Amino acid sequence: MKILVVNAGSSSLKYQLFDMDTNEVLAKGLCERIGIDGIVTHKRPGKDDYKSNVDFPNHKAAIECVLALLTDKEKGVIGSVDEIAAVGHRFAHGGEKLKKSSILGDQELEYLESIVGLNPLHGPPAISGLKACKEVMPSINHVGVFDTSYYSEMKEEAYIYPIPYELYEKHKIRRYGFHGTSHRYVAAKAAEMLGKADAKIITCHLGNGSSITATVNGKAVDTSMGFTPQDGVPMGTRSGAIDPTVVTFIQKAEGISADEADKLLNKESGLLGVSGISSDCRDICDAAEKGNHRAQLALKILVHNIKKIVGSYIAEMNGVDAIVFTAGIGENDRQIREDVCKNMAWLGIEIDEAFNKSCPRGETVDISAKGAKVKTFVIPTNEEYMIALDTLNLTK
Numbered sequence: 001m002k003i004l005v006v007n008a009g010s011s012s013l014k015y016q017l018f019d020m021d022t023n024e025v026l027a028k029g030l031c032e033r034i035g036i037d038g039i040v041t042h043k044r045p046g047k048d049d050y051k052s053n054v055d056f057p058n059h060k061a062a063i064e065c066v067l068a069l070l071t072d073k074e075k076g077v078i079g080s081v082d083e084i085a086a087v088g089h090r091f092a093h094g095g096e097k098l099k100k101s102s103i104l105g106d107q108e109l110e111y112l113e114s115i116v117g118l119n120p121l122h123g124p125p126a127i128s129g130l131k132a133c134k135e136v137m138p139s140i141n142h143v144g145v146f147d148t149s150y151y152s153e154m155k156e157e158a159y160i161y162p163i164p165y166e167l168y169e170k171h172k173i174r175r176y177g178f179h180g181t182s183h184r185y186v187a188a189k190a191a192e193m194l195g196k197a198d199a200k201i202i203t204c205h206l207g208n209g210s211s212i213t214a215t216v217n218g219k220a221v222d223t224s225m226g227f228t229p230q231d232g233v234p235m236g237t238r239s240g241a242i243d244p245t246v247v248t249f250i251q252k253a254e255g256i257s258a259d260e261a262d263k264l265l266n267k268e269s270g271l272l273g274v275s276g277i278s279s280d281c282r283d284i285c286d287a288a289e290k291g292n293h294r295a296q297l298a299l300k301i302l303v304h305n306i307k308k309i310v311g312s313y314i315a316e317m318n319g320v321d322a323i324v325f326t327a328g329i330g331e332n333d334r335q336i337r338e339d340v341c342k343n344m345a346w347l348g349i350e351i352d353e354a355f356n357k358s359c360p361r362g363e364t365v366d367i368s369a370k371g372a373k374v375k376t377f378v379i380p381t382n383e384e385y386m387i388a389l390d391t392l393n394l395t396k
């Protein structure tokens with residue numbers, strides 16, 4: 001069965017076509033600059049990439065271009081669009097109602113449209129991508145997979161903020177959590193490696209956006225991102241958790257509006273804000289190695305905050321069986337992994353530092369020290385596969 005996975009952003013649309021019988025990616029690619037001028041990049045394993053300028057006035061034109069490429073005699077991988085059994089759509093937010101991956105009918109679409117206020121950046125383009133795909137492929141299932149749904153079984157005390165309860169009732173202000181599809185995928189892999197379904201696992205998704213999630217028995221019990229992806233550990237350009245009063249203080253002290261303060265905390269803070277160099281961890285590591293104090297400080301703040309969250313989740317779960325590192329920084333930055341795991345031996349977390357430095361990239365590896373009570377794994381994430389799998393399961 002072939003499943004198409006679509007991730008629509010405001011001016012982009014990413015796609016991957018899976019053959020779920022062989023678990024292979026047949027083709028994947030990206031339509032960029034939708035509504036501007038348009039570029040498509042189409043990749044197939046073992047073949048040259050195809051890149052071309054195509055005018056996409058909207059998401060519908062972009063998905064039509066994708067389907068034309070997938071079925072093209074030379075560049076294609078399938079004979080006809082009819083071979084696509086279903087489409088899985090990535091949604092950042094499923095609100096409080098879409099608690100699990102779901103087939104998206106009129107009711108679900110109406111609900112998604114009603115919650116765009118919670119998700120103003122990702123919601124509208126994802127809905128527009130869904131509508132375009134439904135229009136072009138009306139006779140098959142369109143499944144929504146939501147980053148938030150992994151957190152739908154957290155206890156109230158983990159998601160209700162200690163602010164007037166009426167604000168939760170009125171505006172649905174609560175911790176939702178994000179990156180759930182990634183955490184679900186790597187936590188399941190870790191449980192499989194441990195051979196323990198009821199394992200206690202802490203997954204550190206450290207990329208441009210970063211979040212940490214605690215999972216017990218396959219269910220998320222807490223997570224560092226909150227009402228928005230702004231909460232938790234410092235990120236490329238996001239501050240992560242800070243004293244909330246800093247926001248109103250900055251507004252008054254700098255004479256800036258709420259929107260400007262929001263931009264400052266979302267786009268100008270985190271690794272970029274502290275280092276003044278870049279939001280990219282590689283640039284900061286290079287500068288830190290050359291002795292740049294603010295680059296060194298940015299990395300120390302990152303590690304300090306990851307440790308604090310990991311420690312708090314161990315307390316919350318009364319122990320941990322495995323720590324998992326994933327995403328751009330988690331999968332590649334050996335120094336950050338070593339620094340996070342340093343001085344955690346009392347908790348049972350110890351890594352094999354030499355193997356951590358030399359282990360292969362892009363593979364699932366166990367970097368725990370011999371005899372360590374807690375396992376430490378590096379597991380490459382694969383959100384698209386998870387979306388395809390949920391879509392398959394709802395379609396079969």
Ligand code: ADP
Pocket residue numbers: 206207208209236279280281282283327328329332333
């Ligand atoms: P996104 O959240 O955009 O999906 P990624 O998961 O791709 O982000 O992670 C991007 C981050 O990963 C960047 O900070 C980048 O510097 C970091 N990264 C990628 N490769 C490496 C590497 N080889 N060493 C250190 N950091 C890396």
